[in-house]
Amino acid sequence: MAITSEGLEKKLREELECTHVELVDESGGCGAKFSALIVSNKFEGKPLLQRHRMVNACLAEELKSIHAFSMKTLTPAKWEEQQGKS
């Protein structure tokens, strides 16, 4: 079963109540290398370490079949702020 960006995004949105998710499949389609931008209210007031742990827990199954996964975790406020800048 190949991992897809869509599948990952769906799970993140449902379980972490993400308001915004961007997934980039960097593997050329085989589903083994991703980078992610994850925006969720649940990250509010939590240190980075805890945010990453939440994502790791949410995707624990999928990460077993992913060779490399990198992520950025933002609160909606921070995300908007960044949007405003660019």
Next chain:
Amino acid sequence: MTRVVDANSTVEFDELAEKHGSGLLLAYFWTTWSDQCQQMTQVVEELSKELPQVLCVKVEAESVPEISLRYEVTAVPTFIFIKNKQKIHRVDGAKAAELTKKVRHHADMNASPPPPLPVLNDKPKEDLNTRLKNLISSSSCMLFMKGTPTEPKCGFSRQIVEILNKRNIDYATFDILEDNEVRQGLKKYSDWPTYPQLYHDGELMGGLDIVKEMDEAGEIESTLPIKQSLDERLKSLINKAPVMLFMKGSPDEPRCGFSRTICGILKDEGIKFHSFDILEDNEVRQGLKKFSNWPTYPQLYSKGELIGGLDIVKELQESGELKEMIED
């Protein structure tokens, strides 16, 4: 005719494996930035000249992650030996001699017996007493026994292992059944006729009866070194230096792109750090993931506290908080 080719996709790789059939295919996982890989590329090229029947396939580990994942390649250089599309052997790391030996062995289609043992005679023979002395002192607590702790081959050896394990003693063992010279020599050397024999800091403590007596008198734990639990070991490791990086390889010879990048960031920021190569210690590698509830490497610690992995360190660097966070 060169027999070193590149596979840039899974499809290409599988086609090569299909075509090469029962011949030996050596899949060589490398990256552009690794100095160790540069050396090993030369080794592979030499090997392919010597053994033209071997097909060497170079796979850039980070750009074809699916193949890396398939063969559980998480560090470079790594070599996977394939015949009939099946993995038959692997060599981790830049071990030129081991690689050469194994490739020569597997390249021969009919090679079932292992290569002949090296002739020992041309090596200057270590004096037996020196050897015994070194063996006895090779660990603070040393047990000469029949068999191994998991498979003792005699009741006395089994009992002494049980006592040491029960008391959580940190000991190493030598199986005298595997080496008759040591078996006979040590009896004379220590003037002790039987096995097992237990040594502490190079001194003979005695055989089973003595150890039993010590155990009954409650003296074992105060005499012999106690094994550190894994948690204690991990705790002391993450506190070994103010800034500790657990990585694949070393700062000079990183073996994974993430580890390499994080070293670069720390260097750029002028942060002094010590590192631990998790590829060299699987107990730490698996244990620390659980201990810190963090599934991947590298892991950066400051004063024993987990800062995070590469993504977090990158983010902290971008926001200018990294140095401050580490020096606080």
